[in-house]
Amino acid sequence: MFLYCLLGLTIGSSQDIPETFKKTVDSLITKAPIDYLDIHSVMRKYKTDTLLMRYFSTASLNKEYTSGQIYSYNELGRAYRNKSQYVRAVELHKKALSIANKANDIEFKVASLNDLGVVYRRISSIRTAMDYNQQAIELAETVKKEDRSKNLQKSINVSLNSIGNLYNRLDQYDQAIEYFKRSLVLETELGNTLGMAINYGNIGKCQESLGELDEALENYRTSLAYNEQINDDMGRVICKTNIASVYLKKGRINEAEKLLLPTLPTAKRIGDGFLVSPIYINLGWGDMVNGDYADAEKNILEGLRVAEKFNIRNEAARASHLLTDLYQKTNAYKKALEYNIKATELEEEIVNENTVRYVNDIIYRYDSEKKNSEIQILAKEKEAVQMKLRNSYTTLLIGGIALALLAGIFYILYRQYQLKNEKKVLTLEQSMLRSQMNPHFLFNSLNSIKLYIINNEQKNAVHYLNKFSKLVRKILEASSLREIPLAEELETVELYMNIENIRFSNEINFKIRVDEGIDTHTVKIPSLILQPFLENAIWHGLSPKSGEKIVDLHITKDKQDFIHIAISDNGIGRIAAEKIKQNKVLKRKSVGIDITKERLANFSKDLQNSFEVEILDLYDAQQKPLGTKVILHIPTI
Numbered sequence: 229m230f231l232y233c234l235l236g237l238t239i240g241s242s243q244d245i246p247e248t249f250k251k252t253v254d255s256l257i258t259k260a261p262i263d264y265l266d267i268h269s270v271m272r273k274y275k276t277d278t279l280l281m282r283y284f285s286t287a288s289l290n291k292e293y294t295s296g297q298i299y300s301y302n303e304l305g306r307a308y309r310n311k312s313q314y315v316r317a318v319e320l321h322k323k324a325l326s327i328a329n330k331a332n333d334i335e336f337k338v339a340s341l342n343d344l345g346v347v348y349r350r351i352s353s354i355r356t357a358m359d360y361n362q363q364a365i366e367l368a369e370t371v372k373k374e375d376r377s378k379n380l381q382k383s384i385n386v387s388l389n390s391i392g393n394l395y396n397r398l399d400q401y402d403q404a405i406e407y408f409k410r411s412l413v414l415e416t417e418l419g420n421t422l423g424m425a426i427n428y429g430n431i432g433k434c435q436e437s438l439g440e441l442d443e444a445l446e447n448y449r450t451s452l453a454y455n456e457q458i459n460d461d462m463g464r465v466i467c468k469t470n471i472a473s474v475y476l477k478k479g480r481i482n483e484a485e486k487l488l489l490p491t492l493p494t495a496k497r498i499g500d501g502f503l504v505s506p507i508y509i510n511l512g513w514g515d516m517v518n519g520d521y522a523d524a525e526k527n528i529l530e531g532l533r534v535a536e537k538f539n540i541r542n543e544a545a546r547a548s549h550l551l552t553d554l555y556q557k558t559n560a561y562k563k564a565l566e567y568n569i570k571a572t573e574l575e576e577e578i579v580n581e582n583t584v585r586y587v588n589d590i591i592y593r594y595d596s597e598k599k600n601s602e603i604q605i606l607a608k609e610k611e612a613v614q615m616k617l618r619n620s621y622t623t624l625l626i627g628g629i630a631l632a633l634l635a636g637i638f639y640i641l642y643r644q645y646q647l648k649n650e651k652k653v654l655t656l657e658q659s660m661l662r663s664q665m666n667p668h669f670l671f672n673s674l675n676s677i678k679l680y681i682i683n684n685e686q687k688n689a690v691h692y693l694n695k696f697s698k699l700v701r702k703i704l705e706a707s708s709l710r711e712i713p714l715a716e717e718l719e720t721v722e723l724y725m726n727i728e729n730i731r732f733s734n735e736i737n738f739k740i741r742v743d744e745g746i747d748t749h750t751v752k753i754p755s756l757i758l759q760p761f762l763e764n765a766i767w768h769g770l771s772p773k774s775g776e777k778i779v780d781l782h783i784t785k786d787k788q789d790f791i792h793i794a795i796s797d798n799g800i801g802r803i804a805a806e807k808i809k810q811n812k813v814l815k816r817k818s819v820g821i822d823i824t825k826e827r828l829a830n831f832s833k834d835l836q837n838s839f840e841v842e843i844l845d846l847y848d849a850q851q852k853p854l855g856t857k858v859i860l861h862i863p864t865i
Contacts, residue, residue: 245283249274253287262295264335264379275303276310298324298336302343309347310462312501312538317347338368338383345390350502352541354394361390378418385411385423392430397542399705401434408434425454425463429470436474445474465495465503472510481514488514501538505531509547516554524554545574552694561686568690572697677730692730699723703756712755714783714791715748721758725779728766736770736777743784751791753862761795761858769799769856772808778855785864793860801845801853 256270274280281304288296305320325340345360365387368380376384392407408430415423432447448471455463468491475484488511495503512527532547534540548571555564677696681689702720718740725738742748762779770777780796799805840861846854 244279249280249283253284257287257291257293257296260293260295262333263377264295264299264339265377267295267299271299271303276307278304278307281307294327294331295333295336298327298331298333298340301327302336302340305343305347309343309350310502311499312350312540314347314351314539318344321347334367334371335377335380335383338364338380338387341367342383342386342390345387349390349393349397351539352397354397358391358394361387361394365391381414381418382420382423385414385418385420388414389423389427389430396430396434396437399437401438405431405434421454421458422460422463425451425458425460425467428454429463429467432470436470436477441474441477445471448474461494462498462500462503465491465498465507469503469506469510473506476510476513476517479517481517484510484514501534502540505534505538505540505543505547507531508534509543509550512547512554513550516550516557521554521558525551528554541574545571548574552690556690561690565681565686565690565693568693568697572693572700575701692727695723695726699727709755711752713749714746714751714753717753717755717758718742718748718781720756721762721781724759725762728763732766732770732777736766736779738779739781741780741782743782746783746785746791748783751864753791757860758793758795761860765795765797765799765856765858768805768809769797769801772805773798773800789864791860791862791864793862794857795860796846796855796857798855800855802843802856803845804853 252270256267261267268275271284274284281300285297285300285304287293288300301320301324305317305324308314308320309317321340321343325337325344328336328340341360341364345357345364348357348360365384368376368384368387371380388407388411392404392411395401395404395407408427412424412427412431415427428447429451432444432451435441435444435447448467452464452467452471455467468487472484472487472491475481475487488507492504492507492511495507508527508531512524512529512531515521515524515527528547528550532544532551535544535547548567551567552564552571555561555567674696677689677692699720702716702723722738722740725736729736729738758781762781765779770779776798778796778798780794782794782796784792784794786792800808842857842859842861844857844859846857848854
């Protein structure tokens with residue numbers, strides 16, 4: 229319905245169309261080129277004018293010029309996307325894709341799929357965006373490399389860049405940089421200045437997120453230089469906003485404001501909320517650092533309003549986090565709590581464990597299918613050569629076929645072994661995440677925080693809600709990683725113990741001791757490995773005990789490249805805990821320890837040594853239970 233209205237407006241406004249443009253359209257439709265670049269060379273300077281593009285789409289429809297219809301719908305979609313009118317953009321790109329499918333035009337199908345991916349990425353619909361971009365690159369790569377047009381090559385680069393951006397949204401920066409660099413190499417070969425500018429900027433964005441600020445600044449400036457070269461206002465705005473963000477992180481507040489204030493009018497003129505929102509938010513951030521809280525509130529709220537208006541959820545989450553900090557600084561704890569909850573909800577919508585799994589599954593499927601396709605092509609080429617040489621080299625041919633078959637069998641067996649292991653790892657990771665994100669723990673933690681709110685203990689509520697949201701975020705992030713630095717694991721378990729301690733009225737005395745000479749930032753261990761042991765200590769050892777409650781986590785290292793992590797508690801001991809468990813009507817089976825042992829075994833496969841878990845019962849001189857000690861012996865090489 230929207231498109232019919234759109235076309236109706238075009239026809240009704242035809243008297244406003246310049247005669248020169250009408251002649252240009254008539255000439256183009258008469259020649260009827262089917263290649264994108266041939267059409268683009270004529271229509272490039274008109275593509276952002278929605279009135280002229282609507283006229284072109286109507287004229288193409290009336291003359292049944294299919295390529296013109298697809299081109300005009302996609303350019304209109306991009307124009308509306310850049311004005312943050314995402315619903316219109318999606319409808320136009322889908323219309324273009326439908327026509328391209330009917331015409332079986334691969335180049336236009338790939339372009340339409342990529343455009344849809346970009347729109348959905350703008351509104352943080354990660355799964356849908358990945359679907360479209362992945363379909364685009366898979367379809368483009370069905371065309372042999374030597375047969376690909378320049379435009380199809382550019383579309384592949386767009387797909388690579390878009391997938392990199394999706395990884396960036398999921399905080400998987402190394403993977404994102406890999407895709408951006410692949411795209412950059414291809415764009416450089418094509419001499420596409422705009423593509424080079426975009427990729428340099430995106431690499432800088434990942435480096436900024438990784439804390440590599442000087443490297444990020446260098447890439448942002450390179451990107452800005454390319455955008456100046458092609459006189460691209462949108463690129464200039466994005467680069468200057470990014471450079472200002474680095475300045476803010478370096479404490480160069482005045483330099484950031486000098487960049488942002490002149491850039492804001494340009495962003496408003498372009499009319500893209502995607503550009504406007506971060507400028508306001510960064511201005512507010514600078515105001516807050518300078519202690520100008522009134523202007524900070526005004527700017528951040530405006531940035532949040534624009535982000536919410538155009539459904540830019542990642543910027544809305546960032547603004548909500550800044551407002552939480554601002555209201556804490558001004559002692560407006562109720563508002564701080566509201567925006568903290570809002571930020572957490574937004575982040576959970578954008579990034580969750582299932583989304584990460586979904587994206588990785590798609591990429592894995594694509595890589596596997598691509599390898600299989602390459603193997604099939606090689607097999608066909610080999611078969612053709614063998615047919616030519618069959619009469620002269622019969623014996624050699626039979627030997628070659630036998631070797632090829634043997635290699636194929638070994639490859640299939642090896643891939644089955646790999647897939648079986650990968651499936652086992654995925655199952656373990658999913659089980660591990662379920663054990664970490666125990667619904668009872670989440671429910672009870674939120675109930676405890678709710679009590680602070682009910683009792684009007686606003687500082688405590690905000691304090692523990694911050695810890696709770698940070699813990700959930702860390703668990704979700706770590707769940708997609710095979711191993712993490714020991715320092716991050718210790719930070720996660722400390723957050724976990726802080727939350728659990730609420731329900732014990734902070735009676736548990738939890739200590740972490742690390743021996744000298746151990747660099748917790750370089751030592752790697754499996755992610756989220758310690759929480760199940762701490763949970764056992766709390767609920768089986770300390771929960772039934774009255775009086776002083778102690779949990780001690782002590783980390784040592786020996787000369788044989790093992791890290792030893794000892795978790796001791798002064799609870800009632802395993803024997804007494806088992807008796808209590810047997811007397812309970814509902815017996816909850818604890819699987820966290822078993823899952824952890826399996827994960828440790830899988831982690832140790834690639835190392836020289838194997839892991840070991842010791843569980844010791846502690847007794848005094850009269851053989852009375854003093855608690856339990858668990859010792860994890862984890863190899864480091």
